[in-house]
Amino acid sequence: MIASDQKRNGKLRRHDAHAMDKSLRINKRGRGYTNSFLFIGNQGVRAFIIPLLSVISGLLIWQWLTQTHADVVLDFSNIPSPLHVYKSFLNVVVTKTYWKDIYWSLYRIALAFTIGSVVGVFIGVALGYSSILRLIIAPYIEIMRPIPAIAWVPMAILMWPTTGQSIIFITFLGAVFPIVLNTWDGVKRVPVELVKAARSLGANRISVLFHVVIPYAIPNITVGMALGMGAAWFALLAGEMISGRYGIGYFTWESYQLIQYGNIIVGMLTIGILSSITSGAIYFVKRKIVPWAE
């Protein structure tokens, strides 16, 4: 039954299989994540039209629900319509504050994530490579790790001279733990034979670290960085909403307080785009620096 079916639709199915294969490959290489945002893929017209129609119908339903002030589970009377959001966007995109907020958020992410990556990789390697450092550092990691970065907000404000610094600190905390844990895990997984081979080729402990242990852990480290980037955005937005003066999280929260409901959604979508771009950048860099792992 199935076989004859396949035969009859052979052409179409082959095409499907081809498209699926392509999308699978894209996903495997981590590009699915960035692409899922815009639904762009070269998978033929069909694969482009259907998602497009889906999104358009979604927008139409949203428009209809808000216009009729529907009250089914959710109260749509307070929710801005897609057209309203679009108009808000056009108004906001020409203002300097919108771009300034984006600049501040990106600046904080870049700074906190860079520090978090350096510190995270350093601690992760230390944990995995030196048993004495592991005994010293591991208890702190185990105590701090379960505390979500947001729980640090009050303490961070007290600890740091400016709120700007406290937000960067909270963002750093969000980024650092996934990076530490994944780096540690990667270093632990280094096969003993690779280390033995390097030692038998005359490598000392430092050489083994830089030529075997760290290269081996790089795929794990990049996974940690991708997770850390997500966690960093999470922490950044919490920080900005609670104590910020600039930043896209502050923009979104302020829009709520100023009853500019269209801007809330503009803020949310902006956050989504920024976070997609930064995560995509990590996967892009990963493919550039570890071609051998592909």
Add this chain to the structure above:
Amino acid sequence: MKGIGHIEIQQVCLGYKSGLDIRTVIQDLSLTLDAGSFTSLIGASGCGKSTLLNAIGGHYKPLSGSIILDGVEIKTPGADLGIVFQQHTLFPWKTVKENVRFGPMRRGVGRAAADKLADEYIELVGLSGYENYYPKMLSGGMQHRAEIARALANKPAVLLMDEPFGALDAQMRASLQDSLLSIWESTHVTIVFVTHDVNEAIRLSQRVVIISRRSGSISSIIETNKNHDEPVEQYMQSRQTQELKRRCLEMLSA
């Protein structure tokens, strides 16, 4: 002293400590390996032949006794003691050439000289043209060739091989065995070869050392009387060789 790569194994005990418990694998083993010789270690799995090889390579410290290379006790692994493992141990993030030049560069040989050495040994093992391939792009046999080249590029006194061709098909195996013999003849490196295959041991080596699992020591040493001028196939088919093989198998099952 004639040449480098002379190994004295003196009353060595090897084993694993777990807590207070000591499990001895090799018991009071003594053996002399002449510079430039080719010796096979065979024995049932678990007899400790691989542990002994790792100890010669400096990766295990003997519980007692000592292993001496050219008058100096072996305490740590080093460039003198090249090892080819059963598992693939090429660095996956380095190309064939980068793998092969790794040893020379650790010794402080400059990039250009290391590259030249690498090219030389890549050619010796028959991998010319694959210098810039990553290990996973190579077949299993080619990876073994690259590993041999990497170990030899250090110009080690001793080449230790731990069942290096165990996972290969018969044809690939024979071709690598032939390559190994010609490499040995051209480099005069002392080779210690661990295998569980009697045919392989007899085909390759001058001496076959049989290790007994029961006693954890040498149960017999058989000289193969190999003649270099004789073709390998003829040597393997000869009555003497068949007799050697029978004796080896007898000793192994004893």
